[in-house]
Amino acid sequence: MPLGAADLAAATDTELYVVPTGRKASVNVAFCARTQSADVRLAVTDGALPAVKDWIEFDVTLGAAGVLERTQIWMTAGEKLYARASAAGVSVVVYGPEETA
Numbered sequence: 001m002p003l004g005a006a007d008l009a010a011a012t013d014t015e016l017y018v019v020p021t022g023r024k025a026s027v028n029v030a031f032c033a034r035t036q037s038a039d040v041r042l043a044v045t046d047g048a049l050p051a052v053k054d055w056i057e058f059d060v061t062l063g064a065a066g067v068l069e070r071t072q073i074w075m076t077a078g079e080k081l082y083a084r085a086s087a088a089g090v091s092v093v094v095y096g097p098e099e100t101a
Contacts, residue, residue: 003027004094008040008085013049017081017094027081027096028071033062035089042070043082050082062090077101 003025004017019025031040042057043050060068075081083092 002093002095003098004081006083006092008083008088008090008092010088011084011086013043013082013084014092015080016083016092017075019075019077019079019098021077022101023077023098024101025075025096025098027073027075027094028069029073029081029083030093030095031062031068031083031085032091033064033066033085033087033089034091035064036087037061037063037066038085038087038090040068040086040090040092041082041084043084044073044075044079045082046079054082059086
């Protein structure tokens with residue numbers, strides 16, 4: 001079962017997952033540009049929204065039907081995972097183990 005998933009709206013930071021209190025996680029993230037090319041971003045933050053320093057992928061171009069997968073992103077309680085796409089038609093799924101910290 002995914003920890004989070006979204007059909008991204010264009011040019012909008014979307015919160016995908018928050019690590020619950022007392023937990024930690026090693027997450028994997030998969031983007032899929034379903035209908036057209038798009039630039040995608042991925043951030044890990046403990047703030048309300050991602051700051052410039054929080055982006056771990058920034059404007060990576062996916063062609064139509066293109067895929068980007070990022071694996072083994074270690075996160076601690078309270079950290080949030082955000083995604084963004086330059087165009088609509090991009091799916092993103094977060095999966096991986098979550099365990100007691």
